[in-house]
Amino acid sequence: MVTARLRTVEDAARAISSMQVRGAPLIGVTAAYGMALAMRADASDANLAAAYAGLIKTRPTAVNLRWALEQMRSLLEPLPEPRRLKAAYARAAELAEEDVTTNLAIGENGLELLRAALEKKKPGEPLRIMTHCNAGRIATVDWGTATAPIYLAQAQGLPVHVWVSETRPRNQGSALTAWELGERGVPLTVISDNAAGHLLQRGLVDLIIVGAARVTARGDVANKIGTYMKALAARAHDVPFYVAFPETTIDWTLQDGVAEIPIEQRDPREVTHAVGALGKTGSGEVRITPEGAAARNDAFDVTPARYITGFITERGVCRASASELKRLFGRRRR
Amino acid sequence: MVTARLRTVEDAARAISSMQVRGAPLIGVTAAYGMALAMRADASDANLAAAYAGLIKTRPTAVNLRWALEQMRSLLEPLPEPRRLKAAYARAAELAEEDVTTNLAIGENGLELLRAALEKKKPGEPLRIMTHCNAGRIATVDWGTATAPIYLAQAQGLPVHVWVSETRPRNQGSALTAWELGERGVPLTVISDNAAGHLLQRGLVDLIIVGAARVTARGDVANKIGTYMKALAARAHDVPFYVAFPETTIDWTLQDGVAEIPIEQRDPREVTHAVGALGKTGSGEVRITPEGAAARNDAFDVTPARYITGFITERGVCRASASELKRLFGRRRR
Numbered sequence: 266m267v268t269a270r271l272r273t274v275e276d277a278a279r280a281i282s283s284m285q286v287r288g289a290p291l292i293g294v295t296a297a298y299g300m301a302l303a304m305r306a307d308a309s310d311a312n313l314a315a316a317y318a319g320l321i322k323t324r325p326t327a328v329n330l331r332w333a334l335e336q337m338r339s340l341l342e343p344l345p346e347p348r349r350l351k352a353a354y355a356r357a358a359e360l361a362e363e364d365v366t367t368n369l370a371i372g373e374n375g376l377e378l379l380r381a382a383l384e385k386k387k388p389g390e391p392l393r394i395m396t397h398c399n400a401g402r403i404a405t406v407d408w409g410t411a412t413a414p415i416y417l418a419q420a421q422g423l424p425v426h427v428w429v430s431e432t433r434p435r436n437q438g439s440a441l442t443a444w445e446l447g448e449r450g451v452p453l454t455v456i457s458d459n460a461a462g463h464l465l466q467r468g469l470v471d472l473i474i475v476g477a478a479r480v481t482a483r484g485d486v487a488n489k490i491g492t493y494m495k496a497l498a499a500r501a502h503d504v505p506f507y508v509a510f511p512e513t514t515i516d517w518t519l520q521d522g523v524a525e526i527p528i529e530q531r532d533p534r535e536v537t538h539a540v541g542a543l544g545k546t547g548s549g550e551v552r553i554t555p556e557g558a559a560a561r562n563d564a565f566d567v568t569p570a571r572y573i574t575g576f577i578t579e580r581g582v583c584r585a586s587a588s589e590l591k592r593l594f595g596r597r598r599r
Numbered sequence: 600m601v602t603a604r605l606r607t608v609e610d611a612a613r614a615i616s617s618m619q620v621r622g623a624p625l626i627g628v629t630a631a632y633g634m635a636l637a638m639r640a641d642a643s644d645a646n647l648a649a650a651y652a653g654l655i656k657t658r659p660t661a662v663n664l665r666w667a668l669e670q671m672r673s674l675l676e677p678l679p680e681p682r683r684l685k686a687a688y689a690r691a692a693e694l695a696e697e698d699v700t701t702n703l704a705i706g707e708n709g710l711e712l713l714r715a716a717l718e719k720k721k722p723g724e725p726l727r728i729m730t731h732c733n734a735g736r737i738a739t740v741d742w743g744t745a746t747a748p749i750y751l752a753q754a755q756g757l758p759v760h761v762w763v764s765e766t767r768p769r770n771q772g773s774a775l776t777a778w779e780l781g782e783r784g785v786p787l788t789v790i791s792d793n794a795a796g797h798l799l800q801r802g803l804v805d806l807i808i809v810g811a812a813r814v815t816a817r818g819d820v821a822n823k824i825g826t827y828m829k830a831l832a833a834r835a836h837d838v839p840f841y842v843a844f845p846e847t848t849i850d851w852t853l854q855d856g857v858a859e860i861p862i863e864q865r866d867p868r869e870v871t872h873a874v875g876a877l878g879k880t881g882s883g884e885v886r887i888t889p890e891g892a893a894a895r896n897d898a899f900d901v902t903p904a905r906y907i908t909g910f911i912t913e914r915g916v917c918r919a920s921a922s923e924l925k926r927l928f929g930r931r932r933r
Binding site for chain 1: 774
């Protein structure tokens with residue numbers, strides 16, 4: 266593991282756009298610290314605006330980025346310049362801490378679901394959970410969203426097994442989720458993205474939990490490309506499909522996710538190449554297409570609310586609908 | 600490109616099991632030549648039986664293998680030993696030639712479908728065809744099955760564009776289909792397997808054509824892992840989903856594909872690693888999971904007939920049902 270030191274707002278923006286940091290919640294916290302770094306360099310109104318503008322354009326789909334930046338801007342703008350730096354660091358640290366407690370609450374709420382699902386199985390049989398991409402502790406400050414209930418179940422000695430979907434083109438499943446679950450001793454098996462439908466058809470999956478990059482007010486979910494086909498396959502086999510996320514992932518301004526959520530287009534090179542460990546200690550990439558082959562790289566897809574069994578949030582578990590989201594979050598909506 | 604010279608039946612068996620040759624029709628023809636190679640070494644009954652036994656176990660899912668081997672065995676067994684070698688080569692050559700004419704007929708029948716689909720589009724707009732894995736001329740002796748209509752359309756100047764799905768874990772799409780279509784100048788774009796549902800949802804796909812490893816009498820289709828989720832996503836968006844195959848891919852002894860077709864389990868290393876071009880001229884592999892991570896590698900999945908719009912065969916196009924298959928193939932069933 267490599268620790269990257271971010272010294273400037275440009276470092277923070279680059280870390281987000283190059284996906285050194287990724288995962289909606291961690292992007293938000295990194296952007297908040299990016300604003301603090303900007304204030305360290307120059308706490309003027311002009312630089313505040315420039316930092317916001319530089320950070321907001323780094324990733325278009327995850328909405329936590331915008332949320333965190335707006336938190337910072339509305340805090341800092343009214344303050345006199347000399348007070349901005351300290352306030353910025355304090356708020357960024359607060360957001361980081363909030364992320365931990367939020368994810369722990371998501372974990373506790375999801376744990377109840379896992380317990381209930383386990384009760385339907387024969388004693389001793391593990392609950393077989395499928396996930397996609399990485400909505401884990403390395404996509405957040407700690408615990409993760411989709412993984413938080415799994416870590417809590419593991420800590421309580423409940424038998425779980427996780428199907429980890431590779432998640433091409435960037436392999437967040439095989440590289441990151443497999444790493445972080447394995448490091449904590451959670452039993453797991455890596456599969457190709459292509460195998461998800463087959464395992465569901467064969468009755469080898471009890472439930473699916475994924476994270477989210479953006480959730481609309483009516484419950485449509487943008488998440489890592491490939492999520493949608495898993496939801497379709499889960500529906501075809503009546504396997505529950507849950508999405509775990511904090512309030513900061515909800516975009517209350519949008520309704521129709523397919524029509525309204527911007528889908529990030531990334532470098533086709535991520536599709537034409539595969540990155541991994543090469544030799545004993547190095548890393549490298551192989552080209553998996555003929556030279557010069559055209560490729561397209563949509564980084565996210567949208568799963569309409571009707572394919573989602575439920576949401577796991579820090580405020581509780583609910584169905585994927587406008588009324589249920591409003592019920593859970595209505596009163597404290599910021 | 601490398602030409603492998605197969606000198607013995609063991610070479611042929613190894614070429615099939617290691618997937619130097621792959622694709623249901625080409626596996627069949629290779630196995631037939633494998634029987635001829637065995638007769639060259641030793642035309643005894645014992646060696647005939649040994650060659651059959653050694654070849655039949657190389658790949659469990661594609662049924663063309665069994666079909667070709669049974670063709671050869673039933674031809675060779677009644678013959679006196681001295682006549683077996685010549686007869687074996689002659690029949691293997693016949694099977695290879697039949698494969699070409701069969702695929703050309705599949706292409707012509709499929710071409711009518713493509714023409715009809717093109718007529719529904721604005722003049723000049725290309726027909727956007729999605730495929731999976733490689734059911735192309737390098738999976739057959741020539742033309743391919745799923746690709747045959749595309750090559751014919753291209754030859755006639757019809758505007759087509761192909762979405763080539765990577766097809767992890769062995770990348771037959773990105774490595775083979777992209778290569779063979781590109782070499783003939785067919786416009787294509789490579790996508791991650793995960794992106795298929797998203798493109799279908801966005802209306803960017805006019806139809807899907809895939810090949811098959813085995814088709815049951817009632818029309819369930821085993822094909823490369825990932826095919827099933829594409830069929831589910833095509834259904835969700837009312838996009839026609841066609842399967843192209845010759846009669847030799849039909850297993851008349853089976854009905855329920857999910858319950859009855861054996862699914863090959865391959866080396867988990869194919870999932871934990873990705874193979875491709877490395878450096879200027881070499882090839883290599885990267886490990887995309889943590890060291891020692893468990894992986895599972897189902898090589899095929901089964902798409903039930905109800906998700907399939909139609910079959911494209913050398914005898915014509917039909918719905919995916921027992922009665923329609925019987926109608927097309929009933930009278931000449933061997």
